[in-house]
Amino acid sequence: MPTLTYIKGLPTPAGELNSLGLTEFEMFLTAYSSVFHKAACETANHLLTVNSFHESSWNTYLQKTYGISRRQSSGAISFAQGAVDASKEHRKLHIKTLEGKLRSLKYWITKSEKRLSDSTKFYAKKNWRNSKTGCRFPLSCSLKFRNTNWNNLRFQIHNKKRRAYKLAKQIEHLRTSSFQTIIPRNQVFVVGSKDESFGNQVCQWDGHTLKFRVPACLESRFGKQVITKLGNFDRNINRLPKDGAKTWHFFRKHNKWNAAVKFTPVAIQPVSRHSAYGCIGIDLNPGSIGWAYIDKDGNLKSHGQIPLQIGLPSGKQDAQIVNACLQLTRFAHAFCCPIVCEKLDFSTKKEQLGEHGRKYARMLSAWAYSRFYQLLDSISSNRGIYLMKVNPAYTSLIGMVKYARQYGLPSDCAAALAIARRGMRLTEDIPGSITAYLSVKDGKHVWSLWNQLNKLIQKSSIKRHYFYAISNWGSLVKRLSEPSGKSKLRH
Known part of the structure; x- marks a missing residue:
C-alpha cells in the first residue's frame, strides 16, 4: 500500500516557553536526539561491517547500552x-x-577519429577534386581562432580521452572503496504499529495533543x-486516518523542530x-503543456495549452507546476476520465549531455520533468x-502527421491526442499513401513503419513548422526515399 507523509512545524505556545525561549518538548527532543544519533551511528557501523544482521539481539544490545525502550x-x-x-543504492x-557517460565518451571519440581518418584518406587521393561524393569533414580554417577545424577536433578528442581516463x-x-553512510544530527524516529493505541506506543497523538514516552x-x-499541543494537520483533502500505524519523525531544520507523520x-x-x-x-514541453480530451470513439472533443515559464527558482517553479496539475485535474474531474501521460526516462540522455552541445543540455535540464510527474x-x-x-514512442510524429493539419492543432496538442x-x-x-514507399516486411509492428518515416524526416531538411502545410505525405515520402535508392514497393 502507498503511504503519505504530513509535515508541520512544532507549535511554540507562549505558556510552554521557558527562559531559553524553548518549550519542554523541544528541550526533550534536543536531549533525546543526541542519544538517538549515537545509537543510529553505532547501528550503521555494525550493518556495514557484518554480513548477517540479527535485529533481535542488536535491539537488546541498544536497550542495555543507551537506556531506551x-x-x-x-x-x-x-x-x-x-x-x-x-548509500548502497546511491553507489549503484x-x-x-x-x-x-564513459560509453558516450568512447562512442564520440571513435566517431570523431573515424571522421578524421576518412577525411585524411579522401585528401590523399590524387583526383579528390573530381570526387562526386565529397568529403564528410572538409578541411577549413577559422579566422577567429586562427586554426583549422581538424586541429580543433584533435584537441577535443585529446580532452575527451583525458575525461574518459x-x-x-x-x-x-x-567499485572497490567502502561505503560511507551519513547519519544526520537532530533527528528522532519512532516506528508505529497498527496494533498499538493511536498507532504508536511511544508517540501518541489524539488529534490535538502529542504525548511522547x-x-x-x-x-x-x-x-x-x-506533552505538547500539536494541533491537527490542516489539508484541503485530509487523508489521515484515525486508526492504523503512524510512524513519527522529528527533525530540526532552520533552527526549528518539525514533526512528520507517515501513514497509510x-x-x-x-x-x-x-x-x-x-x-x-x-x-509536457519546457514552455507549455498541451492537453487533449477524446471521447469513447477516439475523436477529439476538447484541447488546450497551459503556458509555463522557464528559469524560475525552485519554489516558484513548484508553485507553477502545482497550478498546472490542479488545472489538469479539474479538466479530468469535469470529464470524469483518467489522465494519460508519457513514461519518460531522461537518465540515458542526461548521461550524453557533454557530447550534444550547450543548447541541448540547457533544454533538457531547464525543466523538472520528474518533479512534474511526481506532483501530478x-x-x-x-x-x-x-x-x-504509456510508451512515448513516435507520439509527436503521429500527432504531427495525422492530426495537426486535420484538426488545426499545435504540435503539443497533436501529440497529446496521440497519447x-x-x-x-x-x-x-500510418496513412496508406505512405506505406507504398516504405520497405517493411509483412507482419511487422506498425511502429516499424513510423520508425522508417521518422528516419526519412530526420535526414531531410523539413522543419517542424512546415508539417502543417504538407497536404500529401505520400508524394513527400516518395521524393525523400527515391534518392537513397533503397526504397522498394511492397507486394
Whole structure:
C-alpha cells in the first residue's frame, strides 16, 4: 500500500516557553536526539561491517547500552537501515551514471577519429577534386581562432580521452572503496504499529495533543512523558486516518523542530471512469503543456495549452507546476476520465549531455520533468483521478502527421491526442499513401513503419513548422526515399 507523509512545524505556545525561549518538548527532543544519533551511528557501523544482521539481539544490545525502550531502539535500527540502504543504492546509481557517460565518451571519440581518418584518406587521393561524393569533414580554417577545424577536433578528442581516463579511474575506485553512510544530527524516529493505541506506543497523538514516552535514560530530567499541543494537520483533502500505524519523525531544520507523520492514507472514491469511455492526454514541453480530451470513439472533443515559464527558482517553479496539475485535474474531474501521460526516462540522455552541445543540455535540464510527474501523481491520486503512463514512442510524429493539419492543432496538442488514443489502446495506422514507399516486411509492428518515416524526416531538411502545410505525405515520402535508392514497393 502507498503511504503519505504530513509535515508541520512544532507549535511554540507562549505558556510552554521557558527562559531559553524553548518549550519542554523541544528541550526533550534536543536531549533525546543526541542519544538517538549515537545509537543510529553505532547501528550503521555494525550493518556495514557484518554480513548477517540479527535485529533481535542488536535491539537488546541498544536497550542495555543507551537506556531506551524496545520500540525506541527499533526506530534507531530502522533509521540506520534506511540510511545504509540508501548509500548502497546511491553507489549503484552513481556507478551506472558514470558508466553511461564513459560509453558516450568512447562512442564520440571513435566517431570523431573515424571522421578524421576518412577525411585524411579522401585528401590523399590524387583526383579528390573530381570526387562526386565529397568529403564528410572538409578541411577549413577559422579566422577567429586562427586554426583549422581538424586541429580543433584533435584537441577535443585529446580532452575527451583525458575525461574518459578520469571516469574509468573513478568507476574503479567506487567499485572497490567502502561505503560511507551519513547519519544526520537532530533527528528522532519512532516506528508505529497498527496494533498499538493511536498507532504508536511511544508517540501518541489524539488529534490535538502529542504525548511522547520518555526513555529511561532521561526520566530523571523530564519524567515519564512529555506533552505538547500539536494541533491537527490542516489539508484541503485530509487523508489521515484515525486508526492504523503512524510512524513519527522529528527533525530540526532552520533552527526549528518539525514533526512528520507517515501513514497509510484513507481510500478515495474514484472519480475517473474506465479509459474506454475517454481520456485526457498531456504532452509536457519546457514552455507549455498541451492537453487533449477524446471521447469513447477516439475523436477529439476538447484541447488546450497551459503556458509555463522557464528559469524560475525552485519554489516558484513548484508553485507553477502545482497550478498546472490542479488545472489538469479539474479538466479530468469535469470529464470524469483518467489522465494519460508519457513514461519518460531522461537518465540515458542526461548521461550524453557533454557530447550534444550547450543548447541541448540547457533544454533538457531547464525543466523538472520528474518533479512534474511526481506532483501530478500525488495531486491526481488525492482527487480520485487515475494517472496512466504509456510508451512515448513516435507520439509527436503521429500527432504531427495525422492530426495537426486535420484538426488545426499545435504540435503539443497533436501529440497529446496521440497519447490519449494510446491510453485507450487504439491503433495508429500510418496513412496508406505512405506505406507504398516504405520497405517493411509483412507482419511487422506498425511502429516499424513510423520508425522508417521518422528516419526519412530526420535526414531531410523539413522543419517542424512546415508539417502543417504538407497536404500529401505520400508524394513527400516518395521524393525523400527515391534518392537513397533503397526504397522498394511492397507486394
